[in-house]
Amino acid sequence: MASPKIKLALQEISASADKQQGYETLLKETPSLSSPATLSQDLTTTLDAIFADSLGIVATRSLTASFVDILKQVPINDVKVEVGEHALVIFQSQASSFEEQNAQIRELMATAHEDDEDFLAAAKVLAGIPLESSQRKVTNDDKIRFWIRITRNYLEVDDTTLAEQYLNKAKNVIYTVSDREMNLHFSLCQARIQDARRNFLAAAQGYQDISFMPVIAEEERLHTLSxxxxxAVLAPAGPARSRALGRLYKDERANTLPEYSILEKMFLDRLLSPEEVAKFAEGLATHQLARTSDGSTVLAKAVVEHNLRGASRLYNNIGFDALGSLLGLDGDKAEETTARMIEQGRLVGRIDQIERVIWFEGGEATGEKGSGRAEGIVGRELKRWDANVQGLAEEVEKVTSELQLVYPDFVAANLVV
Structure with a gap:
């Protein structure tokens, strides 16, 4: 129920000749006339009275604009939300006439929700703002600002599906926007979605690109590099991840970060110890520690595949059980992991299931499916022999050519045709 002072003021307005001016004055005085306990009810009662008086669309629009300005000054988030919800219900009856006020109220409510860390409510409120209307012109900059804000709120509650839906809307028109800060937020949202969806290679590239942007502070650039x-560490082992690790390892800023130690070992294909992995896991986000369908974590799977690549650099061949002991798996699981990486073109080798031995081949897989399968040993040894013979013949040819240049008479006298 409205406070006595507001009730009295409304009675005086109803008896006055200039009601619009009376409401204007009352709206300005409401924050001082009301207490925090009655402010919400006083504002909603005043708004109800404005619409009940049927002052005409022009006067009502002017008063609702003043109402929004007063609501912006209210310091209590709960009041903004409660009054805002009531106002939206009233505006709904004449939606096309109060689109601007509707949008402003929703933005106020979203800010209040964000301050209270209710990001899902903020996203839903913002999503109700009409961006395509003949009554209200909305620029591409404004549209992208709304969509990115909605995306960021959904990301705060880990709803990547709806976040991506709104980011895709922004993607269609982001090329028309030159604002560097808005482009930064778009890129950051894109990287965060890829990260949350475990598309770690694309996310690593996105974060690193952002870390070079001068529009953000040095501390933030280092955070995005981290x-x-x-x-990159969480990405599946293979040629693509090796390239990503190489780019990051060559970044001069990387050696100042706590993740540099594991980055260096992975780039150089060194084996990782459980202690190093546990320490690295302490800095990961919740979704990065989530379990996959086979029960292992994303990090555990990435480390096993990395250590398998590291083992391929140390051994020409190794038994299933010995490899499993090295990777912290049983022999059958080690064979399964190796077979999958070879099949996906992320490791070059072959598997002898009868002898339970894995043979690793030199060189780098291309990353194409099936490219990791090595040829049989006979074919491989013959090709290696041919290559050695060809190399020797080329070296002899080089020596002969040099002799002809330096000692042409000697060569002419001793050349056997």
Whole structure:
């Protein structure tokens, strides 16, 4: 129920000749006339009275604009939300006439929800703002600002499906926007979605690109570089990840970060110890520690595949059980992991299931499916022999050519045709 002072003021307005001016004055005085306990009810009662008086669309629009300005000054988030919800219900009856006020109220409510860390409610309120209307012109900059804000709120509650839906809307028109800060937020949202969806290689590239942007502070650039390293470490082992690790390892800023140690070992294909992995896991986000369908974590799977690549650099061949002991798996699981990496073109080798031995081949897989399968040993040895013979013949030819240049008479006298 409205406070006595507001009730009295409304009675005086109803008896006055200039009601619009009376409401204007009352709206300005409401914060001082009301207490925190009655402010919400006083504002909603005043708004109800304005619409009940049927002052005409022009006067009502002017008063609702003043109402929004007063609501902006209210310091209590709960009041903003409660009054805002009531106002939206009233505006709904004449939606096309109060689109601007509707949008402003929703933005106020979203800010209040964000301050209270209710990000899902903020996203839903913002999603109700009409962006395509003949009554209200909305620029591409404004549309992208709304969509990115909605995306960021959904990301705060880990709803990547709806976050991506709104980011895709922004993606269609982001090329028309030159604002560097808005482009930064778009890129950051894109990287965060890829990260949350475990597309770690794309996320690592996105984070690293952001870390070079001068529009953000040095501390933030280092933070995004740190995120890039984490994503690269979590990516599936293979040629693509090796390239990503190489880019990050060559970044001069990387050696100042706590993740540099594991980055260096992975780039150089050194084996990782459980202690190093546990320490690295302390800095990961919840979704990066989530379990996959086979029960292992994303990090555990990435480390096993990395250590398998490291083992391929140390051994020409190794038994299933010995490899499993090295990777912290049983022999059958080690064979399964190796077979999958060979099949996906992330490791070059072949498996002898009868002898339970894995043979590793030199060189780098291309990353194409099936490219990791090595040829049989006979064919491989013959090709290696041919290559050695060809290399020897080329070296003899080089020596002969040099002799002809330096000692032409000697060569002419001793050349056997």
């Amino acid at each position: 995120m890039a390293i984490k994503c």
